[in-house]
Amino acid sequence: MIRFSIFGIPVEIQPFFWVVAALMGGALTADTREAMFAMTLFILAAFISILIHELGHALTGRKLGGGHAKILLTPFGGLAFNQGGRFDRRQRFLMIAAGPGAGFLFLIVILAMLSFAYGVSDVLAFSARVLFGLRLPFHSIGLVSFLQEKPYMHLLLDHLLWINFWWGVVNLLPVKPLDGGQIAELFVRPQRRVFLIGMIAAAFMAVLGLLWLGSTYTAVLFGFLAWRNYRDMQEVRWQ
Numbered sequence: 476m477i478r479f480s481i482f483g484i485p486v487e488i489q490p491f492f493w494v495v496a497a498l499m500g501g502a503l504t505a506d507t508r509e510a511m512f513a514m515t516l517f518i519l520a521a522f523i524s525i526l527i528h529e530l531g532h533a534l535t536g537r538k539l540g541g542g543h544a545k546i547l548l549t550p551f552g553g554l555a556f557n558q559g560g561r562f563d564r565r566q567r568f569l570m571i572a573a574g575p576g577a578g579f580l581f582l583i584v585i586l587a588m589l590s591f592a593y594g595v596s597d598v599l600a601f602s603a604r605v606l607f608g609l610r611l612p613f614h615s616i617g618l619v620s621f622l623q624e625k626p627y628m629h630l631l632l633d634h635l636l637w638i639n640f641w642w643g644v645v646n647l648l649p650v651k652p653l654d655g656g657q658i659a660e661l662f663v664r665p666q667r668r669v670f671l672i673g674m675i676a677a678a679f680m681a682v683l684g685l686l687w688l689g690s691t692y693t694a695v696l697f698g699f700l701a702w703r704n705y706r707d708m709q710e711v712r713w714q
């Protein structure tokens with residue numbers, strides 16, 4: 476178990492956090508030195524991105540008077556706790572939204588720095604390729620040669636862009652316990668409806684993952700979340 480503190484907030488990392496990150500980074504097929512290094516860069520990108528996301532929650536919670544904050548990185552992602560704080564609905568909304576918000580802000584900072592050095596249009600072309608697989612033309616050689624000369628930096632940037640954009644978007648789906656589901660819970664009544672929406676959205680994502688994205692991981696994760704929302708909906712009914 477790794478423990479450290481950042482901005483006065485204690486962070487605890489469970490060993491299996493690294494195992495799952497390694498598996499997602501392709502640990503099972505990493506049989507060369509280059510592949511191992513690429514996997515390490517994925518783990519690094521995932522760690523940085525999840526930590527920034529959780530810091531968004533924890534720092535906002537602390538600023539709103541949430542008392543002691545703590546961050547825990549688990550095999551299923553990150554968690555931010557605020558002990559001893561009582562929040563109203565607006566404050567809870569701000570605290571939840573600050574996680575994805577921090578990730579998108581980090582993404583914008585990276586893109587702004589690259590744009591400053593290599594121009595906006597080439598950075599947009601690069602982002603469109605990483606995020607959507609679009610092959611837009613580059614207008615100058617600057618960014619292209621930077622990426623070619625520094626292949627590991629290239630890979631790290633690919634991962635940081637992809638993770639902070641796509642994980643950020645997916646995490647805003649109205650599926651509990653994702654942040655989007657927790658936001659939905661603040662506005663949707665009765666509670667059963669929150670789980671119903673979560674179940675439908677998660678089932679849709681599972682099918683999308685399987686049939687369109689070809690991502691078994693997405694299918695399994697959202698299949699599980701669909702089942703969990705279904706189960707929780709059943710329990711709420713009898714209360």
Ligand SMILES: [Zn+2]
Nearest residue numbers: 532574575654
């Ligand atoms: Zn979050």
